[in-house]
Amino acid sequence: MIEVSPNERAGAAPTATGPDDAKAASPVSLTNANQPKTPDAASIDGAELLNRIHAFADRFICYPSEQASISHVLWIAHAHLMNAWFSTPRLAVLSPEPGSGKSRVLEITALLVPNPLLSVLSTPAFILRRVSDQDNRPTVLYDEIDTIFGQPRGNEELRGMINAGYRRGATVGRCYMDKGKVLTEELETFAALAMGGLGNLPATIMSRSIVIRMRKRAAGESAERFQPRTHEPEADALKIQLADWAASIFSVAEVAQPVLPDCIADRGADVWGPLITVADLAGAAWPDAARIAATDAVLSAKASESPSLGAQLLADINTYFGDADRLTTADLLGKLLEDDEAPWGDLRGRRIDARKLAVMLREYGIRSCTIRMPNGTTPKGYKREEFHDAWKRYLPVSR
Template sequence: MNGSDLTREAEAAPTATGPDDAKAPSPTFSPSTEEEAAPRVEPSGAAGIDGADVLNRVSDFARRFIYYPSETACIAHVLWAAHTHLMDAWFSTPRLAVLSPEPGSGKSRVLEITALLVPNPALSVNSSAAYILRKVADQNNRPTILYDEIDAVFGPNARGNEDLRGMINAGYRRGATVGRCFTEKGKVLTQDFSTYAAVAMCGLGDLPDTIMSRSVIMRMRRRGQGEKVEAFRPHLHEQPASVLHGELASWAASVSGLAETAQPALPDGIADRGADVWGPLLTVAELAGGRWPDLARQAAIEAVLSAKVNERPSLPVQLLADIRTCFGDKDRLPTADLLAKLLADEEAPWGDIRGRKIDARKLAELLRPYGIQSSTIRMADGSTPKGYKRDSFQDTWKRYLPAPEPDATCATDATSQESHNKTGASSVADKTAPPPCGGTDEGVAKPES
């Protein structure tokens, strides 16, 4: 089911208006393991609060001011905001990365609206790691960190900032701490700072890979002609947002006990880091009920697929992929021939690695961490040059690369085929890309469930 299907389902589904609607059953996805599917979490009707209805109205409010790039982004944003009210229930908390290639795409507005919905928001621009660390260390008054213009910290012109990256990465899991030293009366003492907190960031380009892998990613884009949203006026809109914030908090308090023990079934293909990222959001959807469990599962599938499509391989992994294609069906290649094939693709990075072409020494350096070494090989003509055997790569290819395409045989096609494997799925995704949601000329978009 693509984004269009999501939209049609959302528009066709009645808005939950009471406990019976909130508890409406929906199909359970098969988990990604062979274990028996976990039982569905029954949404709570404690205090007469309808979780599905609350999330519907949060979605309606956010859509008035944010033109989401997809239904998946809208669903993820609402669920992420809701999950921040249940921080003590989670073992891990996904980061929210709101990114765009150009300014003026609505990223800061996402943070502004988020700040109205989450507990104890700390909206920050260019704050130091020390400042954020001390804010987060007060776990009794745990903030929700909302960091604008994060590209100034991690962008191509930024320097260092490993302390902040380390804190963001460590705070992804409950119980993580960062150690610091300080002096008191001439003695050097140590102190552990808790780092567990929900973090949302927006900026241009991408974030470091270690943060991206821990994030729900919203890729914003500039609105086109006719794609309109309502102007946000704090003096008019903060009060209704405050009401929604209170309802979210009350509903979260009513289901906090269930959230701590809930084990929602994960869709196929969502495991490991993807399960850490989407587990809390899927739990929120299960507890809310209505159409939210179905919408959340489909959003998770599309988000994880999109993340894989846009994942940038490291330089050594790209080298492994290109070497696999260079080998074709050969069982050995002289080093000179392998280098010539790698350099034949002018779009590959091998012609300019820090200003130099890849050579035999650099090739060996990049392959050494994988336990792959050159040796003297005997060719069919009786020559014995230095080179590489296919058997040396087989185990590494299986561990780090997807299965090869059956017809990838030539060197130049090799890199483009491997590039297609890594990024070409986006062409399929583009054909089924979910349509934008949010404000339109006709008014506010319909509720999602």
């Protein structure tokens, strides 16, 4: 299942040691877990422990799918191994409507992760200062994130910090005054971070996130009422055991290199590598469950992904060219503006024109030129050959 290189730090794409090292001799069903125990660290069965965490969270949260619950448990476990990772996926708990259980997910998460910082409307400066203390690094849980990113101007400082903190070693520079002198400092931003909010988040954050899309409970769906005084001791026992288990597997986790599904590469490997490593080290049903969850999440994200404006322009031009080897600028603009549902009739209040078309295509190395038409005229236009490289790089393979 895994491949471990003791001379190489795997970082964002770590792996597993297999069932033997993960104590998976007696696999336990993910849905039939026992009550919490308090064994010594050496005797903790990682798979059985994750099963119990899964069962605990499932009592209070109506997950949209089994894959979502698996992802949540693995994200919680990965937060106990932060010094083993080169990158840490963000956890984005989103929904289209209020009252869908987002805050409950963060509340349960806060009970099980190390040094939780459950926050609403905290300033970027406050979070940055807390995170920069890497010896006492918090797990940041930011609720109602839509109140920040749902605004027209958003919050670029917070977005930059969230994006930068995804990788180990990233810093944010600050200036401060000391006895009349301007001094500089570099503050580290690496920390596990979960967010809850309505709608979507900026694309740069979504691409770094494990996304759980919550929804309102349907008729017949129910969740146990969470009562802190009753349930927090149970969560504390699980948290202590998870910390002990994480400490016992740390040296393997930091050099592990997971075998990832074929559809997961590049940033997807950074996002899912740590979670799949945790699953591999736990063993039993968890390695397969983690890969199913990862594959489902990556393929679903690709299917629902909206192309950039530039990619949409390339796709539309590809369609309008048909079998022609050249098109005049005027003809191309006319075809783009024929579709009332396309964005070309309203780009920030203006229709696309020859100048805007040229500017957008220049980003892809495509320029207009004087072309000779069959009737002998020589207007400005575009040759098909100019688009070949861009179409190959930025459009789906099927085109």
